[in-house]
Amino acid sequence: MRRLLRSLLLLLVLPLVACSLRGNESESVGTGVTVAVLDVGQALAVGIVTADGRALLYDAGNSREDAETVILPFFRSYGIEQLDYLVLSHPDQDHVGGMPAVIAGIAVASFVDPVLPTTNRTYLETLRLVRERGIRAMRAERGRILQLGEQVSVRILWPERPFLVDTAGEASDNDNSVVLLVEHGGVHFLLPGDLEERGEEALLEQEGADGLHAQILVVGHHGSRTSSSEPFLRAVRPAVAIISAGRDNPYGHPHPEVLQRLRAVGADVYRTDREGTVLVHSDGRRWTVEIERELER
Numbered sequence: 244m245r246r247l248l249r250s251l252l253l254l255l256v257l258p259l260v261a262c263s264l265r266g267n268e269s270e271s272v273g274t275g276v277t278v279a280v281l282d283v284g285q286a287l288a289v290g291i292v293t294a295d296g297r298a299l300l301y302d303a304g305n306s307r308e309d310a311e312t313v314i315l316p317f318f319r320s321y322g323i324e325q326l327d328y329l330v331l332s333h334p335d336q337d338h339v340g341g342m343p344a345v346i347a348g349i350a351v352a353s354f355v356d357p358v359l360p361t362t363n364r365t366y367l368e369t370l371r372l373v374r375e376r377g378i379r380a381m382r383a384e385r386g387r388i389l390q391l392g393e394q395v396s397v398r399i400l401w402p403e404r405p406f407l408v409d410t411a412g413e414a415s416d417n418d419n420s421v422v423l424l425v426e427h428g429g430v431h432f433l434l435p436g437d438l439e440e441r442g443e444e445a446l447l448e449q450e451g452a453d454g455l456h457a458q459i460l461v462v463g464h465h466g467s468r469t470s471s472s473e474p475f476l477r478a479v480r481p482a483v484a485i486i487s488a489g490r491d492n493p494y495g496h497p498h499p500e501v502l503q504r505l506r507a508v509g510a511d512v513y514r515t516d517r518e519g520t521v522l523v524h525s526d527g528r529r530w531t532v533e534i535e536r537e538l539e540r
């Protein structure tokens with residue numbers, strides 16, 4: 244029944260979408276912005292493309308293959324030749340893995356990074372490429388705004404310094420993830436990376452409940468039980484929640500409790516492990532959701 248409803252909904256809304264869909268390479272994005280949670284398995288990559296040809300990539304999946312088979316083709320399908328911003332939420336492999344191949348495959352104007360202490364080799368390689376290619380490197384700091392064309396503002400809500408530390412006194416990768424609030428008119432998207440409960444609590448304290456509201460939430464930490472706490476979700480109040488997780492992943496993401504919490508705040512849940520890439524198109528007032536695969540949910 245749910246599936247039928249979604250099919251009907253898609254049939255109703257798709258004709259309204261003045262956007263190019265996959266495979267229609269010559270058309271522009273139309274009047275708005277497309278935010279795509281790309282199907283990169285148990286990892287994260289979110290592509291953003293605006294009507295005036297601006298582009299941002301938030302995380303780059305696990306591997307070179309993710310970059311070459313999913314991420315770069317997505318931007319090419321929209322005729323994008325340069326990323327205005329390449330944002331790394333935090334230097335874990337499932338977020339930084341495809342970055343060197345992205346930098347090799349498309350021009351990048353600015354690289355934005357929380358500059359967390361790490362020994363991840365792919366991250367170090369990414370930094371080397373950023374330097375070699377003369378890409379502008381920016382430290383992600385709360386309060387900064389990345390302007391993406393005329394209509395889209397991307398606010399950096401997190402991290403804040405000093406970094407949140409774990410029980411061993413070390414800066415926690417996940418809880419210092421770069422959190423972005425993408426604003427297109429009245430339509431807001433929240434991208435919290437792998438922020439977990441402590442980070443959510445600290446962000447909520449800084450931002451207040453009103454500052455976190457977003458109609459579309461890219462669910463934190465692949466739907467792990469340690470993220471998407473109730474107070475956080477009540478502040479965000481998402482209508483659409485999108486989870487990036489790998490099919491049959493060993494972590495059991497997304498956790499059933501998280502699915503339950505999302506539904507309890509009224510969110511319609513989409514999952515890349517079942518539906519493939521999930522795209523949201525916004526005209527600044529309304530949004531529509533397009534999914535790659537229509538599978539049993």
Ligand SMILES: [Zn+2]
Binds near residue numbers: 286338465
């Ligand atoms: Zn992750």
